[in-house]
Amino acid sequence: RTLASEASRTTMARRVRRLPPRAPRVLALALLVSALVSGANAEATKWTPGEFERSLFATRGSNTPTPADDDVTATPHLLKLYAPWCGHCKKMAPAFDEAATVLRLRNMEVGKVDCADRQSGGAEFCARLNVRGFPQVKLFLGTEDALVDFPMSGDRSSAAMVAFALGGHAARPRQYFREVPRSVRVPEVSGSDDGDDEDSSEETVSTIALVPKTGVERWRDFALDVALDVSEDVFSCLKNHRLGSLAIFSAAFFVALFGIILTDLVSERIGVPRRGESWDQMRERAEWAAERARRKEKESKKADDGKKTR
Secondary structure, three states: OHHHHHHHHHHHHHHHHOOOOOOOHHHHHHHHHHHHHHOOOOOOEEEOHHHHHHHHHHOOOOOOOOHHHOOOOOOOEEEEEEOOOOHHHHHHHHHHHHHHHHHHOOOOEEEEEEOOOOOOOHHHHHHHOOOOOOOEEEEEOOOOOEEEEOOOOOOOOHHHHHHHHHHHOOOOOOEEEEEEEEEEEEEEEOOOOOOOOEEEEEEEEEEEEEOOOOHHHHHHHHHHHHHHHHHHHHHHHHHHOHHHHHHHHHHHHHHHHHHHHHHHHHHHHHOOOOOOOOHHHHHHHHHHHHHHHHHHHHHHHHHHHHHHHO
């Protein structure tokens, strides 16, 4: 039975690797069901910050490979940042573990870091990643020093996370980071009889540091996230509630049309340019209207004079 299970996992992994990188949600759900049937381990790895950083930098590829990168397999990492007391984190835990089952078949590392664990450095690590709420899911790309945030405002199902990791993140804004070496003191217990004798040595480790963004870049990323969230909601509404969507968009169309007409009428009354009209064009239009009124007045006077002469 063990050999059959291993053979099933190997066959499933080969099939999954041949799939295109942009997997729709239906495909993600199919992969999830197949992974669960094959008996894969349905649990995300629990990392300390140091373990995660070592795994990330040891399997990081490059857009411009060098001979030193020949033995390195670029491996994306999907990381969940949580707190044990967070109710939303507990609710999302089963879905994240199911997503980990599928993504491991695509040669991805999936795990979680406890942001409340101060002893392992979880609080300091999450502060470096600008984590301000729980849970948060971040995808660290394998081929560039960048991460992409999973949209927590939408669907949090396992299928949504799998689809995001397999290609749904492409349009989302990226947050770049850099590798920063840091010296850490590691205690070493001496072999003497005195238990109080401890020596320490320095060890260099690699840590993550986010590249700061300008205010314009932050606002641009915010606008892009909002636009993508709204477009996803609109397409989801069109797909799941067609009649309701038709009624809503019809009402919105007539409201917008009424607003355009009302805007033109109000602008004419208060003497400001109409929609799509410049001040010079408004001035020319006013002069032309005044000239036409004078001509009509002259023509009406001539007509009255002719009647009086008769």
